[in-house]
Structures are given as C-alpha cells and as structure tokens.
Amino acid sequence: MNSVQFTQMKDGTREEYEFLDRLESEFNQKLPERILAALAELQHSLSGYRVSRLQHSLQTAARAEADGADEDMIVAALIHDIGDELAPYNHSQLAAAVIRPYVRSEVTWVLHHHGLFQNFYYAHHFGGDRHERDRYQDHPAYQLCVDFCEKWDQASFDPAYPTPDLEYFRPMVRRVFGRRPFDPAVLGEEYSLS
Template identity: 45%
Template sequence: MSPQQAKFTRFDESDSNDWQIIDDHFQSYRNGVTDRVLEHLLRLKGDNHGYPVDRYTHCLQTATRALRDGADEEMVVCALLHDIGDDLAPDNHADIAAGILEPFVDPLNTWMIRHHELFQGYHYRHFYGLDRHARDDFRDHPAYERTVYFCDQWDQVSFDPDYDTLPLEYFRPMLERVLSRTPFAAEPSG
C-alpha cells in the first residue's frame, strides 16, 4: 500500500486535508535531514583538487580545530559543513553550505559561511593577481570579526595531513541537534 497522497492536481483545488497529508510527509522527510547531509559530506572523500588533504578531511579538521578552540556547538557544525557545496557548486560552494545551515543557525553565522571564501582569499588571492584585502569592504558588518577568525584560525590552517582530526561520528550528535532545531523562519511546507 502506498502512502496517503493529496487528491488535488492544482493548488487552487486543494483542501486542508490535502495539506495535512503533505505536512505529515514533510515532517517525516525532514527527520532524515542529518543522514542526507552526512551522505553529501561523505562525497567529499578523496576529492583533494591538489590540496594536501581531501575536502572531507578539511571539513573534519576545521570542525576539530573550532571545537578545540572552545567554539560553541553551532559554530562547530558550521565549520563541519562550510565546504559541503564544493562538489555541486565549486564556483559558489559557500552559498550551498549557507543555504543548508540558514534555517537552523544564527543569521551572523549564515553570513559568515556565505562569505568565508572571500575572507579566506586574504591568504591566497594575491597569487591570482586579486586584492587579498577584499574582505575589508565588509569591515563594518557585524559578522566581520567572526568571519576573519573562522578563516584565519580554523579554515586556512586545516590542510594538515598529520593533524589529529576527530572522526565524523564525533560530530554527528552536534549536527543532529542543530539540524533538528525549529527553523528560525518556520513556514508551512509547500
């Protein structure tokens, strides 16, 4: 027997029962978000693009460094997922990560993740003939300092194959707690 489905073929023909069925399915699907996010993070294994470690290890290492530096759980999860969009959108991977995190984290942390690539560029943009100080255009933004710290202390130093990196299993409970929060701007599904 297939799961119950709404009866309409157009939204303007729907009724409250249809939307209750849809919402029940949505809530069930939403409960599996941690597993789907972790599956996607695992896709970064073996993907090193010439870096000393693969993107998966880099994410784990960034989260490990954040944790060991005393970051709160939300920030550690941001560190873990900051590059999750690399395989889908290499030219704007930060937007993918920010989009995943946005419903569940402080808007300043979302901004940090969305802008981390530009801020990270302080350490390499000049090798491409670009302005390494481009991040300074955002000096007055309330998330400026946290983004500089994230990039300088955790992200740009997390390419060390010899670093004692914590395994993914260590971070799973944190990820589950953050991704199970009620979204900040909770709206009905659909």
C-alpha cells in the first residue's frame, strides 16, 4: 500500500490506519532533527538585538547548564523561543506544546509562561503591568519561572558570553525528544497551564 484509499477519515479501514500508524511512527523518530533544524533557522529571525535569536537560545541553554539545570530544563531553555517565527504573540505556548510530551510538567509550565514572566523587564515601558506574573505567585512552579527568566532568558543577549554551538546540544535534544511521549514516569504531577 502506498496510500490510503479513503477521502474521509470515517471511511478508513483498520488496515489503512495501521499503515498510517507505521508511517507516523517512522516520521516521528526524526522529530529531534526537525527541532534542531527549526533552531538553526533562528539564526535568521528577529533583528535588532546584539545576538541572533539562535545565539540567544544557545546562550540561554548554556547559562542553564552552567547553573546546574538538568537536561530537561537545558533543552527547554534551548527551545524556549522556537515559536517566535510562527507564533510571535504566543511563542511561549508553542514552545510548551512542542516539549510537553517529553518532560515533567513543571518544565512545560515554565515554557508556557515565560513570555508573560519576561514582561517584568519591559512591559512598564509600554504602559503594561510588569507585575502581571504575580497572579501565579501561589503556583508551585512560579519561582522556577522567575528564575528561568532572571538567570537565563533575560540575561542571554551578551555577544561576549562563551556559548557552545548547536552541535553541542544535539545529543541532549535527541535524548529528550527521543523519549516515549507522555510517559507518566517522566511527566510527574500534571499542572494546569492556565
């Protein structure tokens, strides 16, 4: 079989869906390489900063690693802005959706909310509420997100910071995104993202 025969999903047969499942499984095994390719494209993203969006992402991950973060958080730091090009107004949620099946819930929560927490550094310059993040101050991952932004994200625009290239992080990306998706042993306690 080269393709299914149905034109509406409701008409598909078991054999066709088993065929599609095999193809999807093969395709999904290449997810780490697609993530790495998307990261590489950030070299040509937003301008105006002293570093490219790729350099910012690499530097954020390097700072996380230097600070002793575990591999899940380092990879999260690496991909935290992967959604900038396709979802400029909700890039945080896109990054969280990408990593959610592979890491513990607190990591997903931090990525989901880091854009809002970053507002602390500049929203007041545009008449916004820099303390909007405080509505989450009772959340178990609140301080983790504050620290993610303060120590790693907002600080990673320094062209002089010693930053490894994308190749350095390739094995980590492959390990994290090579896991069985939604493994309860990895995800831990599920946090609401709202």
